[in-house]
Amino acid sequence: MELRKLSSQIEAAALLDAGGGVAAASPETEGDRLARLAAELTAAARDIGAQDEVTRVEVELAEGAVFVLAEGGSTVVARTGPEPSAGLVVYDLRTCLRSIAEQQQPEEEAKSKPKRSRRTKSASGEPAASEEAAE
């Protein structure tokens, strides 16, 4: 995962899908742990603010920091050491989420694009009007 290369302060990170499942993690052994952490923090944040959509949770402690960012159906959770540059870490995580969203968009567009209908000959032998001709 390129996340840990992006920011030297990130010790572990995981990308979660819309259902909260681990899509990618670095190191891989921490994926489930980070997914549970993100779910617990997001649930607590929902309770605290009495709002459904949580876009960011940030907790900085003496022993390290935890960041959870959600955007476009994906969530990224990261753990850092003590006293991180919070702004930079959040920027890196957001950049990661946006690049993933951009990669997913063309795939979704390709999936949703209707397939062209084949030209079929009518009973008279003339080719039937296709969608292209109509345009």
Added chain:
Amino acid sequence: MRKLVRLALLTLIAVWAWRRFFGRSGPEERAGISYGDGSSIVLEPGSPSFERLAGIARHALRP
């Protein structure tokens, strides 16, 4: 020139003393939440909401 050196020295001692006695002693703890409607909350250390989030995070940060 001597006055200038003395002034610089006094300034250095004053800055050191201020940091020593009034500066923060440990790493700062903080927590924040942002929501989809654009609003955000900064949780004050010691508040129940902060302790709730800190408890979850501490558990995950333990080696």
